[in-house]
Amino acid sequence: MSTRFDLCERVTLAVHGQGETWNFIRDFASHWVTPLDESDGNSESVLSATEERLGIALPEAFKEAYALFGCRSDLTRNSEHLLEPAALYLDHDALIFRHENQGAALWGIRLADLQHADPPVYYCTCIENNVMDEWEPWLGRFSLTCLDLILWESLSDSRMPIEFRECNDEDIPLIEQLYFELPSSSQVGSDNSYTPFGVRWFTGTDLLLCVTGADLRVRTRTREALWSIRETLPGDWLDEY
Known part of the structure; x- marks a missing residue:
């Protein structure tokens, strides 16, 4: 396995097609989690049975x-939950x-759009008593x-060094100065927004490091990197290591 994995470079490639996206996920898993192998995917028979149960043809990318x-599950079910084939509905x-982990939102x-090979995705939020809002x-x-x-769920892998805290006005200029930003929606174009x-x-x-507006969430590969972020961006970090 190569020791070099440039996230900025690889994300730039990953947004331009399914094949590059899957390559990114393979390499991200290898460098940041554990490598994928054949047993990590659902078999063709399982997916065919799911299509028969639901009465639909699943899109190619799906x-x-x-x-x-x-x-x-360590890549897909730490915070929100990618449903297993038997649970799709x-x-x-x-x-x-x-599903959002407390049932507050759905993705679908x-x-x-099911006839498209790589269809768009929508989400809706639960208002109250399981009443859902409109798809957005x-x-x-x-x-x-x-x-x-995959990126989002990596922030909640309890086996790895993870921290989070509220974001304040001083954080963003410092983060922009000290770290490399992965290509954003505005940089790659709306059709390739990830x-x-x-x-x-x-x-x-x-x-x-993920900035959501209200929060900072950090995932590191080493404890040294975790200590470094605490020193660089001091504040009331909550350690989930």
Whole structure:
């Protein structure tokens, strides 16, 4: 395995097609988590049985993603939850594939878009008593949603050094000065956006930093990198190591 994995460089490539997105996910898993192997994906028979149960044809990108990492809960089910094939269901005129961990939101592919190889993804929030709001656009392609999902879920892998705290006005200029920003929606174009509006990603040595507006979330590969972020951005960090 190569010791070099440039997140900025690889994200730039990953947004331009399904194949590059899957390559990014393979390499991200190898360098930041543990490598993918054949047992980490759902079999063709499992996905075919899911199509038969639901009475639909799953989009190409959807099946490719599940065949690649659908069984890897450490990559997909730490914070929000990618539904396993047996748990996928149709509701609100959509194929529901992801839940917020407390049931406050759903992600889905609208039934009218299932004929597309790599369809757009929508989400809706739960207002109260399981009453759902209207669908809102999330990201323009399912494969890009997977890129976002893998990065986001890596921030909640309890086996790795993780911290978070509230973001203050002084943080952003310092972060912009000290760390490299992963290509944003405005840089790669709206059709290739891999992050929801308002989310920014930065990277440093052995460090991945997410700015959501209200919060800072950090994932590191080493404890030394964790201590470094505490010194560089002092504040009331909550350690989840």
